[in-house]
Amino acid sequence: MTELNCLIVEKRDAVALITLSRPDALNALNSELFRELAITLDQVEADESIGAIVITGSDRAFAAGADIGEMKDMSYSQMLDDAGLTRHSDRVALCKKPVIAAVAGYALGGGCELAMMCDFIIAADNARFGQPEIKLGVVPGIGGTQRLTHLIGKSKAMDLCLTGRMMDVDEAERAGLVARVVPLDEYLDVALQAAAEIAAYSQPVTRNMKYLVNSALETPLEQGLAIERQMFKANFALDDQKEGMAAFVEKRSPEFKNR
Numbered sequence: 700m701t702e703l704n705c706l707i708v709e710k711r712d713a714v715a716l717i718t719l720s721r722p723d724a725l726n727a728l729n730s731e732l733f734r735e736l737a738i739t740l741d742q743v744e745a746d747e748s749i750g751a752i753v754i755t756g757s758d759r760a761f762a763a764g765a766d767i768g769e770m771k772d773m774s775y776s777q778m779l780d781d782a783g784l785t786r787h788s789d790r791v792a793l794c795k796k797p798v799i800a801a802v803a804g805y806a807l808g809g810g811c812e813l814a815m816m817c818d819f820i821i822a823a824d825n826a827r828f829g830q831p832e833i834k835l836g837v838v839p840g841i842g843g844t845q846r847l848t849h850l851i852g853k854s855k856a857m858d859l860c861l862t863g864r865m866m867d868v869d870e871a872e873r874a875g876l877v878a879r880v881v882p883l884d885e886y887l888d889v890a891l892q893a894a895a896e897i898a899a900y901s902q903p904v905t906r907n908m909k910y911l912v913n914s915a916l917e918t919p920l921e922q923g924l925a926i927e928r929q930m931f932k933a934n935f936a937l938d939d940q941k942e943g944m945a946a947f948v949e950k951r952s953p954e955f956k957n958r
């Protein structure tokens with residue numbers, strides 16, 4: 700693994716645990732962190748022994764947004780060149796392996812956006828979400844107005860983006876942003892357990908599952924259903940389909956081989 704300054708990367712059996720680690724700045728997301736995240740995900744994707752990923756922060760902050768100190772004096776032309784955090788910021792959303800965000804504390808601005816790039820969010824009961832960019836004189840830059848609106852609808856997204864207020868975890872769960880809310884001392888274990896469960900399934904199938912659920916947000920229903928039907932049929936070319944169904948019939952646990 701490359702030497703990392705902003706992340707701690709651990710392998711827990713078939714799960715990669717990536718911890719954002721800029722404790723002095725509440726894990727504010729700078730360009731170095733996003734570059735390290737991109738390099739790490741390249742390595743994790745290439746590692747066949749890893750079937751799922753958890754991204755987490757600290758108990759106090761998942762991430763309190765993009766690093767304001769780094770970007771405050773940047774020029775328009777530097778921003779156009781993607782000289783800052785926008786250069787690698789989409790990498791998590793492009794990851795082919797399932798990614799869970801384990802969120803405690805602040806998930807604001809880029810932190811909320813990073814959590815939304817993951818496949819789903821498991822949140823501690825102290826988590827707080829928001830897009831406070833308006834208070835800084837900017838709009839969100841890495842998905843805040845778009846993914847948030849897809850996930851929680853126009854009215855609440857407008858409320859959050861235009862006022863810059865934070866929402867607590869109960870509101871976030873009601874709104875559909877968060878998949879599960881668990882006590883603070885359990886959220887990471889719950890996320891790792893969910894990731895381990897996913898990692899035990901067939902990787903070609905989890906990859907297709909991600910593709911299908913994501914495409915439901917972007918394709919008309921009829922087209923989405925047609926793609927799903929084709930992928931369902933294509934599953935029957937996999938050894939893992941034969942193994943999964945044989946194991947059910949034989950009343951044993953399946954052993955997927957990822958092919």
Ligand code: CAA
Pocket residue numbers: 723724725727728763764765766767768805807808809810812831832835838839840841843
């Ligand atoms: N960038 C850089 N540093 C940050 C930061 C950020 N986004 N958020 C917090 N920090 C730093 C603080 O400057 C502080 O550093 P010092 O101790 O050196 O002063 C340290 O983290 C601790 O923060 P606070 O003292 O402010 O802690 P608090 O508990 O009083 O407040 C907070 C916590 C409410 C999260 C507050 O820190 C805050 O409002 N942070 C900024 C949130 C924000 O505006 N995020 C959006 C950024 S823009 C963006 O993300 C654009 C995009 O879409 C890509």
